[in-house]
Amino acid sequence: xxxxxxxxxxxxxxxxxxxxxxxxxxxxxxxxxxxxxxxxxxxxxxxxxxxxxxxxxxxxxxxxxxxxxxxxxxxxxxxxxxxxxxxxxxxxxxxxxxxxxxxxxxxxxxxxxxxxxxxxxxxxxxxxxxxxxxxxxxxxxxxxxxxxxxxxxxxxxxxxxxxxxxxxxxxxxxxxxxxxxxxxxxxxxxxxxxxxxxxxxxxxxxxxxxxxxxxxxxxxxxxxxxxxxxxxxxxxxxxxxxxxxxxxxxxxxxxxxxxxxxxxxxxxxxxxxxxxxxxxxxxxxxxxxxxxxxxxxxxxxxxxxxxxxxxxxxxxxxxxxxxxxxxxxxxxxxxxxxxxxxxxxxxxxxxxxxxxxxxxxxxxxxxxxxxxxxxxxxxxxxxxxxxxxxxxxxxxxxxxxx
Amino acid sequence: xxxxxxxxxxxxxxxxxxxxxxxxxxxxxxxxxxxxxxxxxxxxxxxxxxxxxxxxxxxxxxxxxxxxxxxxxxxxxxxxxxxxxxxxxxxxxxxxxxxxxxxxxxxxxxxxxxxxxxxxxxxxxxxxxxxxxxxxxxxxxxxxxxxxxxxxxxxxxxxxxxxxxxxxxxxxxxxxxxxxxxxxxxxxxxxxxxxxxxxxxxxxxxxxxxxxxxxxxxxxxxxxxxxxxxxxxxxxxxxxxxxxxxxxxxxxxxxxxxxxxxxxxx
Numbered sequence: 001x002x003x004x005x006x007x008x009x010x011x012x013x014x015x016x017x018x019x020x021x022x023x024x025x026x027x028x029x030x031x032x033x034x035x036x037x038x039x040x041x042x043x044x045x046x047x048x049x050x051x052x053x054x055x056x057x058x059x060x061x062x063x064x065x066x067x068x069x070x071x072x073x074x075x076x077x078x079x080x081x082x083x084x085x086x087x088x089x090x091x092x093x094x095x096x097x098x099x100x101x102x103x104x105x106x107x108x109x110x111x112x113x114x115x116x117x118x119x120x121x122x123x124x125x126x127x128x129x130x131x132x133x134x135x136x137x138x139x140x141x142x143x144x145x146x147x148x149x150x151x152x153x154x155x156x157x158x159x160x161x162x163x164x165x166x167x168x169x170x171x172x173x174x175x176x177x178x179x180x181x182x183x184x185x186x187x188x189x190x191x192x193x194x195x196x197x198x199x200x201x202x203x204x205x206x207x208x209x210x211x212x213x214x215x216x217x218x219x220x221x222x223x224x225x226x227x228x229x230x231x232x233x234x235x236x237x238x239x240x241x242x243x244x245x246x247x248x249x250x251x252x253x254x255x256x257x258x259x260x261x262x263x264x265x266x267x268x269x270x271x272x273x274x275x276x277x278x279x280x281x282x283x284x285x286x287x288x289x290x291x292x293x294x295x296x297x298x299x300x301x302x303x304x305x306x307x308x309x310x311x312x313x314x315x316x317x318x319x320x321x322x323x324x325x326x327x328x329x330x331x332x333x334x335x336x337x338x339x340x341x342x343x344x345x346x347x348x349x350x351x352x353x354x355x356x357x358x359x360x361x362x363x364x365x366x367x368x369x370x371x372x373x374x375x376x377x378x379x380x381x382x383x384x385x386x387x388x389x390x391x392x393x394x395x396x397x398x399x400x401x402x
Numbered sequence: 403x404x405x406x407x408x409x410x411x412x413x414x415x416x417x418x419x420x421x422x423x424x425x426x427x428x429x430x431x432x433x434x435x436x437x438x439x440x441x442x443x444x445x446x447x448x449x450x451x452x453x454x455x456x457x458x459x460x461x462x463x464x465x466x467x468x469x470x471x472x473x474x475x476x477x478x479x480x481x482x483x484x485x486x487x488x489x490x491x492x493x494x495x496x497x498x499x500x501x502x503x504x505x506x507x508x509x510x511x512x513x514x515x516x517x518x519x520x521x522x523x524x525x526x527x528x529x530x531x532x533x534x535x536x537x538x539x540x541x542x543x544x545x546x547x548x549x550x551x552x553x554x555x556x557x558x559x560x561x562x563x564x565x566x567x568x569x570x571x572x573x574x575x576x577x578x579x580x581x582x583x584x585x586x587x588x589x590x591x592x593x594x595x596x597x598x599x600x601x602x603x604x605x606x607x608x609x610x611x612x613x614x615x616x617x618x619x620x621x622x623x624x625x626x627x628x629x630x631x632x633x634x635x636x637x638x639x640x641x642x643x644x645x646x647x648x649x650x651x652x653x654x655x656x657x658x659x660x661x662x663x664x665x666x667x668x
Contacts, residue, residue, distance in 0.1 A: 014461075031656045048551065106534055237526065239526050240526060240529075241522040241526070242524045244519050244522070245511075245517045245518075245519030245520050245523040245525075245532065245536065246519055246521070246522040246525060246534065247519050248504065248508055248511070248512055249512060249517075249520050251501065251503060252501045252504065252505060252509075254503075255501040255502055255503050255504065256499045256500065256501050256502075258463065258483075258495070259495065259499035259500070259501070259575075260459060260501070260512070261482070261483035261484055261485050262484075262487060262492070262493055262495075263461075263484075263512055263513040263575065264487035264513070264514075264515055264579070265484055265520075266482070266484045266487055267484070272436045273522070277522075287416075323454065331531075387503065389504075389505055389557075389559065390505065390508070391504060391508050391520070392508065392511070392536060394519060394525070394529070394532045394533045394536040395507075395508070395511065395536045395537075395540055396533075396537050396540055
């Protein structure tokens with residue numbers, strides 16, 4: 001048995017257990033027991049059947065998919081629950097990413113300072129970065145919401161799209177802020193010390209021994225675990241409020257605003273609430289992304305890549321369903337990364353059509369995503385997992401025998 | 403400027419010199435009327451007389467260009483709809499505005515006022531209290547459903563109800579709180595005779611037993627004649643007259659408003 005593979009695998013146990021709790025039906029006891037068993041069995045299978053390279057790929061693939069899942073959850077609390085057409089996800093995503101980068105990095109010193117500029121670098125811990133990123137993004141969401149939420153559907157879409165472009169261009173051009181068009185580098189990775197010398201100060205000896213076969217290249221696994229836990233927390237918190245009287249009111253406003261107003265709901269105030277909550281989550285997603293990428297720049301936040309793919313994820317997974325948002329993120333990210341290899345395979349066939357085509361293969365992916373979005377809207381508008389009928393989990397069930 | 407309120411029957415709802423323009427069109431033209439407590443007051447008039455616009459102004463969907471609206475002694479002119487609701491006024495819509503993606507029971511539970519679970523943080527920090535309140539609200543919603551005889555569709559999507567059932571749901575929604583006054587916009591439009599009779603009975607029961615005041619727009623004259631007293635007639639944005647149903651029915655001005663008047667001169 002390869003001890004390095006087992007050490008890598010150990011990072012999968014908790015995420016798989018959490019996934020099990022989410023998808024396995026039945027009573028609480030059954031869930032917990034089956035999830036534990038499933039987590040260990042699947043981990044063991046992965047660790048023994050995959051080689052180190054593929055295993056690392058699985059971890060980093062899932063990490064990116066989970067970051068998208070967080071963004072998709074953020075969009076779900078805006079679009080799915082409340083019907084805001086936010087085409088400016090990139091704005092909140094990038095604000096979150098750059099904020100946490102500025103909060104967690106330290107100011108460049110020495111030679112570095114001459115070619116890398118940033119407004120400030122506070123050197124704060126990872127979680128502080130995430131929190132501040134969420135708050136700053138939420139504040140942006142609030143500022144945007146006040147004028148813009150008076151608009152409906154398509155106008156809101158255009159306004160948010162414009163705002164996202166403004167934000168991106170600010171990060172592209174303002175060198176003093178976050179190194180302008182050059183990437184902002186050296187964003188710290190949390191718990192890197194688990195797999196890199198020197199070991200973390202808090203790390204017990206048994207953990208040091210257990211992880212000793214791993215090196216800095218295996219950091220993907222650490223990050224995978226951290227992102228999985230953060231995703232689980234966000235999911236639980238969101239699930240709680242979306243299946244509550246609050247969620248019911250949001251859905252009512254989405255369905256029929258006038259009668260919600262006449263039922264005593266302060267429509268504008270509550271619409272702003274859900275928009276701000278979604279913005280917060282997108283900011284958190286950005287913060288996690290920044291540390292995952294280590295270096296970020298404006299080009300990561302183009303509308304296609306940072307907005308529309310997330311829409312496809314949510315639409316496919318199921319608008320209004322938090323589980324669907326996560327599922328959609330994984331499916332689309334799989335298709336997206338999978339088609340990259342698929343285009344390579346198809347190169348000979350494409351060459352038959354035109355000599356230029358293989359080199360332009362990457363653009364075929366965009367077409368594929370667009371076709372998928374069209375197909376979803378036409379054939380399964382509710383997505384894979386449709387919205388639940390029952391909104392409030394706090395509501396007692398109908399009495400038996402009725 | 404304090405004029406002593408007359409003793410005895412007091413107006414619950416008072417509209418004074420209301421004006422509402424849409425561009426060049428004057429939908430409401432210096433209209434004034436009063437609705438006395440514990441009455442079922444009818445509001446009739448030919449199409450385009452400004453009845454629904456009047457409802458929209460009273461409930462805060464439109465801001466009037468002039469005039470005032472009082473609920474009891476309080477000036478509620480141009481308050482937003484949710485504030486109007488909090489002061490004890492409910493309304494239904496001409497075309498039912500249910501929340502189609504939610505079940506009937508949750509359509510009703512939505513309306514209950516002062517839900518602590520509507521502050522989302524309470525769902526995290528005070529789940530037990532939210533749950534207890536949901537229990538009470540559900541019990542109340544079930545009572546209301548039994549009253550309007552919709553118990554069999556409790557868990558159905560509201561969007562899937564028939565037109566008549568949606569009308570009942572609209573009425574039911576107003577009962578989830580304790581309104582002082584309910585504004586009904588054509589409660590019987592597109593509803594068959596049997597159901598119409600039931601709606602009328604429900605309205606009368608609510609007035610008698612719970613002391614709810616009703617102001618209702620209706621085109622079905624049978625219903626108006628049987629149910630309403632007094633009846634206010636609007637025509638071309640003005641209040642034409644107020645009277646008992648039989649007075650209104652035989653008044654030449656009313657007949658002219660409906661049959662002649664604006665149309666005859668055209």
